[in-house]
Amino acid sequence: MSIRIDGKATAAQIRAEIKEKVDLLKKDGFKTPHLAAVLIGSDGGSQSYVGGKMRACTEVGFESTLIEKDNSITETELLEIVDQLNHNPEIDGYIVQLPLPKHISEQKILEAISPDKDVDGFHPVNMGKMVAGIDCFKPATPFGILELLRRYEIETTGKHCVVIGRSHIVGTPLSIMLSRNSYPGNCTVTLTHSRTKNLETLTKMADILIVALGQPGFVTDDMVKENAVIIDVGTTRVNDDSRERGWRLSGDVDYKNVKNKASYITPVPGGVGPMTIASLMINTLQAAKGKRP
Ligand code: GUN
Numbered sequence: 001m002s003i004r005i006d007g008k009a010t011a012a013q014i015r016a017e018i019k020e021k022v023d024l025l026k027k028d029g030f031k032t033p034h035l036a037a038v039l040i041g042s043d044g045g046s047q048s049y050v051g052g053k054m055r056a057c058t059e060v061g062f063e064s065t066l067i068e069k070d071n072s073i074t075e076t077e078l079l080e081i082v083d084q085l086n087h088n089p090e091i092d093g094y095i096v097q098l099p100l101p102k103h104i105s106e107q108k109i110l111e112a113i114s115p116d117k118d119v120d121g122f123h124p125v126n127m128g129k130m131v132a133g134i135d136c137f138k139p140a141t142p143f144g145i146l147e148l149l150r151r152y153e154i155e156t157t158g159k160h161c162v163v164i165g166r167s168h169i170v171g172t173p174l175s176i177m178l179s180r181n182s183y184p185g186n187c188t189v190t191l192t193h194s195r196t197k198n199l200e201t202l203t204k205m206a207d208i209l210i211v212a213l214g215q216p217g218f219v220t221d222d223m224v225k226e227n228a229v230i231i232d233v234g235t236t237r238v239n240d241d242s243r244e245r246g247w248r249l250s251g252d253v254d255y256k257n258v259k260n261k262a263s264y265i266t267p268v269p270g271g272v273g274p275m276t277i278a279s280l281m282i283n284t285l286q287a288a289k290g291k292r293p
Helices: 007-027 044-060 075-087 106-112 124-132 140-151 171-179 199-203 272-290
Strands: 034-040 063-069 093-096 160-164 188-192 208-211 229-232 236-239 247-250
Touching: 007 044, 007 140, 007 272, 034 044, 034 075, 034 272, 044 063, 044 272, 063 075, 075 093, 075 106, 093 272, 124 171, 140 171, 140 229, 140 272, 160 171, 160 199, 171 188, 171 208, 188 199
Parallel strands: 034 063, 034 093, 160 188, 160 208, 208 229
Antiparallel strands: 236 247
């Protein structure tokens, strides 16, 4: 029998902890932390993520600002918004929700965000600091996964961790953070991707398997070792006519069958997703505190 890692409850606990800290800040006369989000276009997934981020701000006592623009925005116009946010003293941190429309260079936008306000941790300065082990804003999804491992007291030292997917948002930073000499960390990490040969041989060797691929049900029970820890980062909308809204979220892991082999496993929804938002709240509080005299 596996233990279901409850990201929803853990994230709620983290939000309650943040709220206590924010209440104290306010009591001591400090400014209320303020997160802004820039959302371009009308992608349903992005809208619901950003909506969740804004709701979490209200819950922990932050101020929040949502800037919504349609897909016709030019790169220059978006760079102007980024510049205004960089110079707005009211805003402690902000995010530009990805993906952006094809005609806008994500790299250009991410590089224009002030590293001090980059609560997503995607700016090359923060990425570089993360690689060098210097204090910085850590990317929210990897940070959230490490927090789940910590709070469930899952042993990581000396374990073989296999990560599927090498994105800049999840797989690449996670592989670095898990190989670091700390807890959670000290793993031997194998970072796999679309060109990896004999993937199944590798996944069967994993003590900890982290899947961030975006392919529903990709990992089946014959691909995992008995008692492995399974972390599913996938959140793909798949058609589901039995639901009124016509879709449901699907992870990258065949949960129903894999759970019988795993020691710990995250569900989708209610696993990694809520932790990403909780980590963003932690980073925003850090950004606000960093500005205190
Ligand atoms: N798109 C998917 N995940 C993320 C995230 O963590 N931050 C931003 N800005 N966009 C995303």
